[in-house]
Amino acid sequence: MNQNDRFSTSAAILLAIVALLGALIAWRAAVVATAAGDADFAGLNANLNAEQTHVLNQAIMTEHYRRYTAYLRHNELGNLIAADLASTPVDRVEQLDQAAIRSWEIAATHQDFFPNRYLDPTEGYDTARELGEAWAEAGQQKDIEPAPHFTEADQLRAKSTWLVGTLTILGVSLVFFTLAEGLKSNLMMLRYGAVALGLIFMLLGGGAALVIGLFG
Amino acid sequence: MQEETNPVEEASPTKETKSSAEKEAVSLTDEVTDEVFEEEEEPPAKTFAGLGGLFKDEPFERLVALLIALVALLAAIIGFLESDAGARADQANRNAQRFAVQAMGRNISGATRIGYDWSDAYQTWVELDTLALSADFMGDTTAVARFETVRDQIEPLSPLLQPPYFDPAGPFSPDVAAYEADLYLIEATALAERFAAAAALDDAWDGKANLYVTQLTLLAVTLFLFGLSITVTGIVRWLFLGSGLFITAITFVWMLVTLLWPVPVLNDQAIDDYAQGAGLAHQDDQKGAIAAFNRSLLNTPDYGNALFERGNAHYALGDYAAAANDFEAAQQAGRDDINLAWNLGWMYYLMGRFDEAIQMDRKALASNPEQIGLHFNLALALLASGDIEAAKIEYNRALDTAKRQVRIAVETGAAPPESLWWYLEFGAFDLDSLHDQLTGNTHAWTEAPPANTITASKEIQETAQTLSQRIREVTVALEYTGEPPKGLVTSQVAPFRFGQEIYDAAGNFLDYEYNDIYPYGTDEVLILFEYDQMTDGQSVLWKVYHEGLEDPSLRLVELWSLGESGEAQKPLSFACSNTYIFTPGRYTVEMYVESRLMQHGTFVIEDE
Numbered sequence: 001m002n003q004n005d006r007f008s009t010s011a012a013i014l015l016a017i018v019a020l021l022g023a024l025i026a027w028r029a030a031v032v033a034t035a036a037g038d039a040d041f042a043g044l045n046a047n048l049n050a051e052q053t054h055v056l057n058q059a060i061m062t063e064h065y066r067r068y069t070a071y072l073r074h075n076e077l078g079n080l081i082a083a084d085l086a087s088t089p090v091d092r093v094e095q096l097d098q099a100a101i102r103s104w105e106i107a108a109t110h111q112d113f114f115p116n117r118y119l120d121p122t123e124g125y126d127t128a129r130e131l132g133e134a135w136a137e138a139g140q141q142k143d144i145e146p147a148p149h150f151t152e153a154d155q156l157r158a159k160s161t162w163l164v165g166t167l168t169i170l171g172v173s174l175v176f177f178t179l180a181e182g183l184k185s186n187l188m189m190l191r192y193g194a195v196a197l198g199l200i201f202m203l204l205g206g207g208a209a210l211v212i213g214l215f216g
Numbered sequence: 217m218q219e220e221t222n223p224v225e226e227a228s229p230t231k232e233t234k235s236s237a238e239k240e241a242v243s244l245t246d247e248v249t250d251e252v253f254e255e256e257e258e259p260p261a262k263t264f265a266g267l268g269g270l271f272k273d274e275p276f277e278r279l280v281a282l283l284i285a286l287v288a289l290l291a292a293i294i295g296f297l298e299s300d301a302g303a304r305a306d307q308a309n310r311n312a313q314r315f316a317v318q319a320m321g322r323n324i325s326g327a328t329r330i331g332y333d334w335s336d337a338y339q340t341w342v343e344l345d346t347l348a349l350s351a352d353f354m355g356d357t358t359a360v361a362r363f364e365t366v367r368d369q370i371e372p373l374s375p376l377l378q379p380p381y382f383d384p385a386g387p388f389s390p391d392v393a394a395y396e397a398d399l400y401l402i403e404a405t406a407l408a409e410r411f412a413a414a415a416a417l418d419d420a421w422d423g424k425a426n427l428y429v430t431q432l433t434l435l436a437v438t439l440f441l442f443g444l445s446i447t448v449t450g451i452v453r454w455l456f457l458g459s460g461l462f463i464t465a466i467t468f469v470w471m472l473v474t475l476l477w478p479v480p481v482l483n484d485q486a487i488d489d490y491a492q493g494a495g496l497a498h499q500d501d502q503k504g505a506i507a508a509f510n511r512s513l514l515n516t517p518d519y520g521n522a523l524f525e526r527g528n529a530h531y532a533l534g535d536y537a538a539a540a541n542d543f544e545a546a547q548q549a550g551r552d553d554i555n556l557a558w559n560l561g562w563m564y565y566l567m568g569r570f571d572e573a574i575q576m577d578r579k580a581l582a583s584n585p586e587q588i589g590l591h592f593n594l595a596l597a598l599l600a601s602g603d604i605e606a607a608k609i610e611y612n613r614a615l616d617t618a619k620r621q622v623r624i625a626v627e628t629g630a631a632p633p634e635s636l637w638w639y640l641e642f643g644a645f646d647l648d649s650l651h652d653q654l655t656g657n658t659h660a661w662t663e664a665p666p667a668n669t670i671t672a673s674k675e676i677q678e679t680a681q682t683l684s685q686r687i688r689e690v691t692v693a694l695e696y697t698g699e700p701p702k703g704l705v706t707s708q709v710a711p712f713r714f715g716q717e718i719y720d721a722a723g724n725f726l727d728y729e730y731n732d733i734y735p736y737g738t739d740e741v742l743i744l745f746e747y748d749q750m751t752d753g754q755s756v757l758w759k760v761y762h763e764g765l766e767d768p769s770l771r772l773v774e775l776w777s778l779g780e781s782g783e784a785q786k787p788l789s790f791a792c793s794n795t796y797i798f799t800p801g802r803y804t805v806e807m808y809v810e811s812r813l814m815q816h817g818t819f820v821i822e823d824e
Binding site for chain 2: 022029033036037040043044047048051052054055058059062065066069070072073076077080081084087088124125146150153154157158160161164165167168170171172174175177178179181182183184187
């Protein structure tokens, strides 16, 4: 094998290496893109869970609050009637006493339909606390935080795109190697220059892909 | 086909390195080539000689190899752009789904909360307030204090019962529209708009990605042509090479155009201003809404939804020309749907631009031929334009569509869509408005083109009246029998008189006091009429319209039981309640016998 043949063979091997490297990067890009899709799906699932939880919690809390409103009304009315008993004419005491008892009884029936733990003696019914606790409890049961998944998906998608971008750099090396392989042997400077440039771009492309793959 | 020997190849220095066997083969090939391709044209030696100076043996093939490498590089670039566009499309698609789910969630949560605020908190407040009022009437001041104390304790439970939505000392009920807007409507609207914007972005990037794929396919064709060019000789190889280069050039230019083509990115501030506008429009603050839409359009002048909604706000203010301008602009901005065509057609009609109205209504109908409301609008525009026969045909189409929809519903055991009755009612309402406009008998609710834009008005007037009655009768028949009205009814009902009973001090009935106008606070009006040729068992329907639209709570269906002829009175009454009275305004009463409109009359309740 003479020097010219050796050069041609080397150029052909470099071309093959570039092609293989390209295929490898394309495979990695595809794998990363699939992972981005999976992260998106997980994010949308969490988003759906979050909205579902939000709507259900709101509905449940509203029902509790509805009952609390009725409780407050009847309980306070009973309290006020009872407070008026002392100043009520004797002939109406019995009637008012019964009215107060009826009011408290109705209040008691409503009290069974909302959790007493959110009753606040000064603030009334703590809806924010009920919603907050329900949210926290739901967070233990299912994924309700879509943001991290979406962030991951965006990062993976960018990674995949940039990996594909490195193929462009490899494409440049492909052109230089092809040129070097085809040039006449007497154009030494051009041939070796082309090979050198091809190598630079190959290393740039491969290196960029490696960096993106490892740290992107 | 054998390979043609090239004169440049013969001149190539690498020939010298060939073996003698190869030389013989070349020599033999040359002979055969000379014999077989004597008349074949030689390739342009000059160009080839230039390549020969650069490339080693078989310079054409080397050139093609280089071109293939360049095309591969271009393919890599387009592949990168495709990957980027695809990634952006995926991201936008995901965001669209996310916003759609969030918008739905906000709407449901908001509606749930409003349900509590209005039906529980405010209802309880009203109940306690009424109880306090009743106790006050009865002179029980202790009870008044009790009810008022509990009522006041209800107020902190809901923001709806607090300023700025409610003044407990004032005469008005809470401003639910403002509360709804603040609680969820603006946010849900913004999310819905972000969904639409993301969907449009997805569409745009997806379109780009698809174009890049097409371009990659073209480059594949190019590579195929380049490959073919080295398997053939003579002019054909240059033809293939040239075709490949041409396609590559076209693809490159196309790629640049695709790359530089802008994607529709909706400004976040524009969306927020739009949502504010939607919230203000919900509160019927049309001027405030227009100002918000203006701010939105300042950011994004071709924001179709903002233009559309600003058009609706102008329409609500009665500025039809401005509304039409906005609808046209929205259409040009890409919002070209059935709602826009419907509204724009209606604006043209109200301005007396009947040809454009007809054109727009036909366009909208092409999207949904089963839409009865559009059939009515088209028919009305045709009528106003003076094409009475075409209008009648279109009204028949509308009524046939209604009959068909009811028949299908009856056959499948389902109820006809409620919207059907609404469209039918408005079909008649719009004809009445046109009639009122032409007779100079307009009301606050009259919506019709200026009378001076209508020619042959007398004939149109009569046709409008006839068609309106027909629509009403068909509506009644379809609603109560599922079929159009059959046959004629011979019964006769004299024009209505409205009155109230007069009693003496002892409570004995004296006479009726007839009147068409009643003071505020009236809770009962009697309809008095004579009748003839009635038959017991005939179906009778009473419909009452307040300010042009039916008040279904006053509708009454009965079987006739007062004999063949005589005088009758029909009370329209809220007297059973000590709370309700007639709302001020104009009331029209209609009496149908066997789905035929027998008589109608009008009375007015004065303002407070």
